[in-house]
Amino acid sequence: MLKLSRLSWPSLEAATIVFASAVTLVFGLSLLLISKEMNRAYVSYHQSISTDATSNVGDEVHRFLLHKKHMVATFLTDNLELVTRIASRPDDKQLYQTLNIKLSRYFTDFFATTIATQEGQLLLRSHDNKINDTCLADLRDYINSGNHLIRAHPDPIANHFDILVDFRLGTKKLIFFVSFNTNEISSLLKTSAPDKHKLMIIGTTENTIEIKPLESHDHIQNRLGSHLTKNENNRTLSSFHINGTSWNVIDIHNKNLFTDYKQQLLKQGSIIYTFFIFITVLMCLALYVGIQRKNRLHEFLVQKNKEILALNKKLEKLSLTDGLTRLHNRRYLDIKSTSEFNTARRLNIPLSIAVIDIDYFKQYNDLYGHQAGDECIINITKQILKNFRRSNESAVRYGGEEFIIMNLGDETSTFVERLKKLLHAIEAMQIEHKGSEISNYVTISIGIAALPDDKCESIRDLIHKADTLLYQAKTLGRNQLVTAISNNPGVNLAPR
Numbered sequence: 001m002l003k004l005s006r007l008s009w010p011s012l013e014a015a016t017i018v019f020a021s022a023v024t025l026v027f028g029l030s031l032l033l034i035s036k037e038m039n040r041a042y043v044s045y046h047q048s049i050s051t052d053a054t055s056n057v058g059d060e061v062h063r064f065l066l067h068k069k070h071m072v073a074t075f076l077t078d079n080l081e082l083v084t085r086i087a088s089r090p091d092d093k094q095l096y097q098t099l100n101i102k103l104s105r106y107f108t109d110f111f112a113t114t115i116a117t118q119e120g121q122l123l124l125r126s127h128d129n130k131i132n133d134t135c136l137a138d139l140r141d142y143i144n145s146g147n148h149l150i151r152a153h154p155d156p157i158a159n160h161f162d163i164l165v166d167f168r169l170g171t172k173k174l175i176f177f178v179s180f181n182t183n184e185i186s187s188l189l190k191t192s193a194p195d196k197h198k199l200m201i202i203g204t205t206e207n208t209i210e211i212k213p214l215e216s217h218d219h220i221q222n223r224l225g226s227h228l229t230k231n232e233n234n235r236t237l238s239s240f241h242i243n244g245t246s247w248n249v250i251d252i253h254n255k256n257l258f259t260d261y262k263q264q265l266l267k268q269g270s271i272i273y274t275f276f277i278f279i280t281v282l283m284c285l286a287l288y289v290g291i292q293r294k295n296r297l298h299e300f301l302v303q304k305n306k307e308i309l310a311l312n313k314k315l316e317k318l319s320l321t322d323g324l325t326r327l328h329n330r331r332y333l334d335i336k337s338t339s340e341f342n343t344a345r346r347l348n349i350p351l352s353i354a355v356i357d358i359d360y361f362k363q364y365n366d367l368y369g370h371q372a373g374d375e376c377i378i379n380i381t382k383q384i385l386k387n388f389r390r391s392n393e394s395a396v397r398y399g400g401e402e403f404i405i406m407n408l409g410d411e412t413s414t415f416v417e418r419l420k421k422l423l424h425a426i427e428a429m430q431i432e433h434k435g436s437e438i439s440n441y442v443t444i445s446i447g448i449a450a451l452p453d454d455k456c457e458s459i460r461d462l463i464h465k466a467d468t469l470l471y472q473a474k475t476l477g478r479n480q481l482v483t484a485i486s487n488n489p490g491v492n493l494a495p496r
Helices: 002-078 080-088 093-106 133-145 183-192 217-223 230-234 257-292 294-319 330-347 361-368 370-387 412-428 459-475
Strands: 110-117 160-169 172-181 197-203 209-211 236-241 247-253 351-358 393-399 402-408 444-451 481-483
Touching (some): 002 197, 002 257, 080 093, 093 110, 257 294, 330 351, 351 370, 370 402, 370 412, 412 481
Antiparallel strands (some): 160 172, 351 402
């Protein structure tokens, strides 16, 4: 027996080393996969806010230009007598000066004006050459095509764009030509850019820079009309065309936005992995000592095995838990939701999905800071857990200020009623939110989709349906919930 016992030690030592190496390898691979997923989510998040920023700014600029054209037309109507007198007497400098004074008072961003014939001949010539060759080229294009695509013109005094409005002097068709500086658009680009992003406007044909965020005039002048660098092209996340112009709004992220985050993940992963290897080495040493102490071998191995299992369970739990709220995270949802969807389909029982989003949360962060934003998310999480803690439902932090509640088995109408109470309970918490456009306090919007009412072939389709209804709730004014009922789809079920 002694001989057999001695022969068993080398194999046990080898098994210990193999086991420790395997655990270290598995842990390292798991850490790598988690880091990749975190990096992918980080990139996806910035791509999403970039797309939102360019589309929102593009729409805002389009509305700004339409309003500007309307204001020019209104000004022309109100001052038609003066404009026609100038058109009849183009050499009268006093009339021209009066027109400029009125335009300066009417438009804070007024730059220059003139009147042109349908043949492209200028009736008025500014002595300071504010109406330059590019302005005249746009005028000719407008006369030839009848379509005016707005673009920016660099100028030593101010970069500007033109608005053209037709009017008649007797039987003659004339063009009222007004130029405005681009400062308001530049300011919009600066204030609308997400953190660590830069918005600018480029030409659609040659990708030349036309308007940048509000900066020093010299800096803009040095870059206007130039092409994006190769590095800037590589860092462009999204682009949006502005209707009625030759402009695209683009979003360029900071040079080190993604590399810094990767380095941060690498640093954190290295620290965790090094610590894990250190623990593993200590365990191997402890096992080796235990092997030498025959009388304590069994207890030692059992104890260490329990520690390893507990550590693995803890790591598994951490990988499925959101660090801030301690709710389940998106990875847990990916695992759990498919199983619940299949169960609901197989047993023909209801499966309800609610997508919840905090209204105007970006403005909340901007106004109160990210630490207060985290506290707001934690308080809302407590209210969710207070109202939804049954064994047949799960609450998940889906990302940022978005949550998902999944319920298997309850009737959809019952689930909706509970969500109504949650919507009221959140506002009743009276978390101050001066940046909200609908309330003095923090509110939420909810979109709800459910089987079998919503005909979906996969859990992804069901979540997408709920997300679409959430967007509808926001469109309808926020602080409400929207669901789709088979006999009356798209009904606003928010208690007002």
